[in-house]
Amino acid sequence: MAHRWKNNLTRSDVTPHDIYLNRRQLLGGAAGLGLATLAGGKAQASELEPNSWEEIISYNNFYEFGTGKGDPAQHAHRLTTSPWTVTIDGMVDRPGDYKFDEIMAAMTIEERIYRFRCVEAWSMVIPWNGFELKDLLDLAGVQESAKYVAFETLYRPEEMVGQRFGTLDWPYVEGLRLDEAMHPLTLMATGIYGKTIPNQNGAPLRLVVPWKYGFKSIKSIVKITLTDKQPPTSWNKALGREYGFYSNVNPEVDHPRWSQATERRIGGGLFAKRIPTLMFNGYEKEVASLYEGMDLRRFY
Amino acid sequence: MIDALNTYARKVPVWVIYLIGGAYPFWLLWLGLSGGLGVDPAKAMEHALGERALQLLILGLAITPLRKLVGLNLIKFRRGIGVTAFYLVLSHLLVWLVLDVQLLDQIWADILKRPYITIGMLGFVLMIPLAITSNNWSVRRLGKQWRVLHKLTYGVSLLGGLHFVMLAKGFQWEPLLYLGSVVLLLMIRLKGIPSVRTRSRA
Numbered sequence: 001m002a003h004r005w006k007n008n009l010t011r012s013d014v015t016p017h018d019i020y021l022n023r024r025q026l027l028g029g030a031a032g033l034g035l036a037t038l039a040g041g042k043a044q045a046s047e048l049e050p051n052s053w054e055e056i057i058s059y060n061n062f063y064e065f066g067t068g069k070g071d072p073a074q075h076a077h078r079l080t081t082s083p084w085t086v087t088i089d090g091m092v093d094r095p096g097d098y099k100f101d102e103i104m105a106a107m108t109i110e111e112r113i114y115r116f117r118c119v120e121a122w123s124m125v126i127p128w129n130g131f132e133l134k135d136l137l138d139l140a141g142v143q144e145s146a147k148y149v150a151f152e153t154l155y156r157p158e159e160m161v162g163q164r165f166g167t168l169d170w171p172y173v174e175g176l177r178l179d180e181a182m183h184p185l186t187l188m189a190t191g192i193y194g195k196t197i198p199n200q201n202g203a204p205l206r207l208v209v210p211w212k213y214g215f216k217s218i219k220s221i222v223k224i225t226l227t228d229k230q231p232p233t234s235w236n237k238a239l240g241r242e243y244g245f246y247s248n249v250n251p252e253v254d255h256p257r258w259s260q261a262t263e264r265r266i267g268g269g270l271f272a273k274r275i276p277t278l279m280f281n282g283y284e285k286e287v288a289s290l291y292e293g294m295d296l297r298r299f300y
Numbered sequence: 301m302i303d304a305l306n307t308y309a310r311k312v313p314v315w316v317i318y319l320i321g322g323a324y325p326f327w328l329l330w331l332g333l334s335g336g337l338g339v340d341p342a343k344a345m346e347h348a349l350g351e352r353a354l355q356l357l358i359l360g361l362a363i364t365p366l367r368k369l370v371g372l373n374l375i376k377f378r379r380g381i382g383v384t385a386f387y388l389v390l391s392h393l394l395v396w397l398v399l400d401v402q403l404l405d406q407i408w409a410d411i412l413k414r415p416y417i418t419i420g421m422l423g424f425v426l427m428i429p430l431a432i433t434s435n436n437w438s439v440r441r442l443g444k445q446w447r448v449l450h451k452l453t454y455g456v457s458l459l460g461g462l463h464f465v466m467l468a469k470g471f472q473w474e475p476l477l478y479l480g481s482v483v484l485l486l487m488i489r490l491k492g493i494p495s496v497r498t499r500s501r502a
Binding site for chain 2: 051054055058059063067069070120122165166167168238239256257258259261262264266267269270271272273274
């Protein structure tokens with residue numbers, strides 16, 4: 001079932017590319033699930049103007065293609081994304097290899113305009129196309145015993161040149177708690193601006209969890225495993241003191257090496273002012289209940 | 301080959317370094333304003349200035365070993381290289397202050413709380429007395445003390461290399477190669493450098 005969460009902007013309004021660039025968008029990021037309020041939308045209006053296609057596809061962190069922001073755009077064309085298979089296994093009723101085309105045939109693609117906040121304190125607004133992760137998980141049939149979802153990126157060093165260096169322990173792995181994975185905001189993106197998602201942005205399908213730091217939104221996924229144990233995650237394995245399992249955007253919990261209170265919105269030019277970072281990246285109303293009673297300093 | 305390079309180096313006036321180095325931050329500023337630095341120009345500028353400064357510090361450290369080991373004499377450029385390195389570090393710091401962090405209270409918090417910024421800042425502070433005494437009058441006035449004082453460049457270069465390594469995410473070769481070059485050049489000094497002339501006599 002698609003369209004559980006709505007921007008207060010209809011799809012027909014936002015599909016043409018040039019409209020994105022020219023018009024201020026009314027998007028209630030802080031509005032409730034399907035209860036978008038105009039007031040909330042207006043307050044956020046200027047802030048939620050999506051970044052340009054050029055910005056979104058030229059400035060990427062995808063260490064599988066190099067550590068520089070421009071490396072993915074330069075090297076990702078070598079990645080073969082067709083054919084593509086996603087293995088779904090673990091605690092599911094229908095484990096197996098799901099062909100990308102079969103997944104696409106079964107899913108309803110919709111548009112989601114989300115804030116994207118990198119742990120490095122820069123941010124963008126990105127108009128994704130995709131489907132809710134819940135719909136894919138339902139396709140495989142999640143068993144009652146499952147508590148977590150583990151994800152894995154493709155490991156193919158002959159095409160992913162960054163994997164020839166030990167920057168991280170490849171393949172890249174990520175994980176979510178099951179309730180986070182089933183949340184209507186949690187998206188599997190297959191497009192941007194109505195076009196097929198470029199390789200440097202995580203083709204052919206990637207996770208987007210808009211209330212968490214960008215590195216949680218794992219790219220070019222080949223494997224999804226349902227499990228009852230908290231799965232290991234790449235940045236946590238590399239530097240556990242700096243990157244926790246949850247990694248929710250939180251202006252009050254600093255990264256040990258820099259403040260998370262503010263962010264630089266990409267696209268503002270050389271003299272762009274920093275803007276305040278919002279709790280849960282502006283999706284507090286939608287997701288705060290998932291973490292009720294948890295010490296967010298401890299579970300960073 | 302070395303003789304040709306020495307002849308060539310004799311012909312290049314020192315002011316060329318000051319001219320290029322002096323214009324460099326303004327060139328970056330122009331690029332940043334005209335879209336030539338990509339979609340995150342402030343960070344690109346900050347990184348370019350920091351990396352160039354570190355390259356100049358390493359070049360400055362290489363001058364004596366180059367002269368003694370291969371007979372390449374670039375000593376006349378050394379002051380220009382050092383002063384330009386200081387100027388680029390200063391520009392790097394200003395870009396960080398004005399374009400990146402922006403908030404004064406956060407700047408102090410960062411300097412005190414974040415080790416890689418503390419280290420970078422310490423490196424900058426140690427460069428100040430070196431920049432101030434980079435003139436003939438100070439060299440004469442301070443005599444032997446000048447040479448001792450300017451050994452601070454060793455510490456400054458180490459701090460610069462360390463600063464770069466500490467801000468990298470994940471395991472990255474590039475910053476390690478910079479720090480490695482600094483360490484190597486300092487170890488050569490520690491062992492004492494046999495000069496070309498002594499070796500040819502032996």
